[in-house]
Amino acid sequence: MSMSTAQPKSLFAYLKWAIISTFIGLALGAWLGWSTTGTLAGMLTVFFICAVLAVLEISLSFDNAIVNANKLKEMTPVWQHRFLTWGILIAVFGMRIVFPLLIVVIAANIGPIDAMIMAASRPEEYSRIMHEAHLPIAAFGGTFLMMVALTYFFDHDKEIHWVHWLESRLSRYAEIKGIEIAFVLLVMLVFSRFIEGEARTVFIVSAIYGLLTFLVVEVLGGFLDSTQEAAKATAQGGLGAFLYLEVLDASFSFDGVIGAFALTQNLFVIAIGLGIGAMYVRSMTIMLVERGTLTQYRFLEHGAFYAILILSVIMYVQTIYHIPEVITGLGGAALIGVALWSSIRWNRNSEAAE
Template identity: 75%
Template sequence: MQQGNNRVAGASANGARPSTLSYFKWAFVVTFLGLALGTFLGWEMTRTVGGTLTIFFICAVLAVLEISLSFDNAIVNANKLKEMTPQWQHRFLTWGIVIAVFGMRIVFPLLIVVIAANIGPWQALVLAATQPEQYSEIMKSAHLPIAAFGGTFLMMVGLSFFFDHEKDVHWVKWLEDKMSRYATIRGIEVAIVLITVLIFSRFLGPVESQVFFSSAIWGLLTFLLVEIMGGLLDSSQQTLQAGAKGGLGAFLYLEVLDASFSFDGVIGAFALTHNLFVIAIGLGIGAMYVRSMTIMLVERGTLAEYRFLEHGAFYAIIALSVIMFVQPLVHIPEVVTGLGGATLIGISLWSSIRWNRHNPSHD
């Protein structure tokens, strides 16, 4: 795995371009091990061939769900990762994936139950193993604050990309040109997010509205604090490498971003199964493919080659944030969320290909 990580920092030093499949080598290994573990778990749980095949199928479906929901996450990761120093690229692709798989897919759901049910971590783990239905109900009861927190953080991420006065490549030109010009207005993204939160909170009851609004404020504060910490931490590293933007601050930003993306997948997974360990296996497999896609996007320079691909990803992020705000009011199937993001990214890719054809001399 060390060799695969180092490719990002010093890609194609010998001029050879790795095949697409080579980027997914470790993802295939994890898929095999994960599905084998899921099969074993299914047999231990049910002692029937039918039950075992059901668990196997759920693990596979969860992996596909995670990939479909997180493709835009891979693009955003690649966007940030290309600015990071080689050392921090390697750390994100090793430590970061451990945190993503074990932290967000196992520890995070346990912490939600610990806080919501006011029980100890070990009790939460026992509850997940012995009473998965009750565990699932506790998780679902915490969906409102999670949706408000994650939706606010993701909306800030998406708007910050477009409200940038230095941004000169526009996909939806009539809209993005105005957003770029208005970016000089201090705090415009924050104002838009707060207005959106206030609008959605008015459709909830008094108690739910208070929970929604306070959780959204925490999401906004988290984004701002991560931005501040990123600036302070990374500025101290610029003496080590001229122009280096990516260090501990960027690492923390990507981890919080991954957490926000994971909220929807973790909650949605309970629609397929109540078993925390099956969910961890399925989503963990999907997370490895997101990591592999991130490496491929950075090494191949895909974001530079397809100029509107990032735009599609950030539009998908804003759409996901709105969906998270809507979910406390109306249930939206995860397949709609995944297909919506994939469609926006697909259209942006098609637009990029068309632009390249009409501008063949562009370097």
Template identity: 45%
Template sequence: MLLKTFGWSLAVTAVGLALAGFLWGWQGLAVVAILSVLEISLSFDNAVINAGILRKMNAFWQRIFLTVGILIAVFGMRLVFPVVIVAITAKLSPVEAVRVALQDHDRYEQLVTAAHPAIAAFGGVFLLMIFLDFIFEDRDIRWLGWLEKPLAKLGKLETLSTVVALVALLIAATTLATAVPVHGGEGTIDKATTVLLAGIGGLVTYLVVGGISDFFENRLEEQEEEAEEEQAGPAAKSGASVVGLAGKAAFFMFLYLEVIDASFSFDGVIGAFAITNDIFQMALGLGIGAMYIRSLTVFLVRKGTLDDYVYLEHGAHYAIGALAVILLITIKYEISDVITGLIGVVLIGLSFLSSVVRNRKEAAAGEGSGPKAEVPSGV
């Protein structure tokens, strides 16, 4: 199971490290290896979130996620996207942006760093919406019941997530973005308008992609329920409709997954400049890490880990909320990637331990009373 799931990741690692050693020597090999570990540590919570969505999709779309999705993740988000951001923010032609990325590494680093407020605002608001929609939803299983229960009551206001995200964006734009340090530490610059526009873009992207995905997913569930109630003849006809809707639902969920991955990749791309400003070393190192995150996502789905350890999703969403806040703070202040990665690991680790304790209590209760007893969720 492990070899089947992680085989491609291991193969890409071997080829990637060999290529790094051939092109840049031992130093380049070390840089690529460090970047791979950085990406995995920063994006472990991404794998848990992705698994929660991917398990709703069939085997075909899981394969698409591992093939087409990884190409988008490696070449699109880690190689092409930073160049596109540089072209847009620095008002360069695509050809000039590519030339700078390939030939003038120092200037490329400066341009990407200058674009960080817009990137952080877009990704921060998008991830914040994921966290808020999760925390405001009324759930049967609660990890931190003392917190999640009252928030679920507040969540009955349908627009609350959007309001909170907009308030957070407004605060960031009026307090953090008005004095963004210039690269090199010489003075500051006002980026309030840029941050507002980028943050609104992140919010709109979430509402559109997430809304379309939810629409088709709900339609699919309705069709499946109707098919179960109908006779054999009509059911067959309905089944054809279900397959079509499943394809549409899976397609938009796939897009949703890619946008989530993009938001998670922002801090990895920016943090990579602390190690190297060579675009190919960054793409290779972060790409290897992205492969493991993809494989880990599929592993969690196939092993049913989220069903066995029910608080993992909670821990991952809390980690997302923390990352969203960190991204918004980094508009003005620099925060170490070590802190960012540790917060996610600690939250997911605690949720895993809580899940283990819950499972043991249920097992003990089941042994003591015959049929499996119901254990109240939350602490």
């Protein structure tokens, strides 16, 4: 069931809450800059960093919005609403605040309160711990996202192909059970050869956890969304998809949260900037579902999954070399832009043929 409405909403109607959160977030950022530095220059610096982080989050997560919209189409209206309300709380507060704190709690073996104090009083130490945790996070998130992308392409029921010569072959090979898992394990082993010492073990173990998480979410989602009785289906329908989308959101957030420390070491500035971006991603998700944009532009979804696949490889590469987050964001945005242009051109050719 879809989230269609009787009358089409304007672009402003979709972005209203995101725009409101932008004003509130940037105002908080300016206040934080003034209260911590006491200077106009410091206030403007923090204000600017919050704005840049919001743009970075939007560019990195636009493909996430497309994937979310594709999954939301299949969910019941109740679970659609829950994802777009509860989900935003989990995305903003869970991944942008609790997740970075949890990393420091585990890595430094300290309590949550001590981690908060460290974030406020010793941001350099906090940032160092976050960067040291980048290897297992990149391995876990890269593996999960790679499975997400490959599962889309290795699908024998997939009929629409953008890069036809490649996708048609991948669709045929999907009949080989576990081929995407074998591919991910092969990539994992290849990259592990370039990592030495204890770091190699950390990489492999984290990547395996990423693979297991994807498989567990898939199995759990299938179990929860299975319909043996109509009443049971009504009560449970969408829970599996909800869990899948939350883990997917978390995987997309890994790179942005870690990369944000390249711009600032202040946890609260990061939370404000990335939180604003997350609101826009949610707004775009709702718009894509209600307007049926994925149906109108047949290759847009393909571009998103190619962007996810490239992002997963970049996260693997980042365990060896540093790649600026701006490249990651622009690369994904460029792919989606090309997919949109291809879709528009296909629509024009189809209309001309008719």
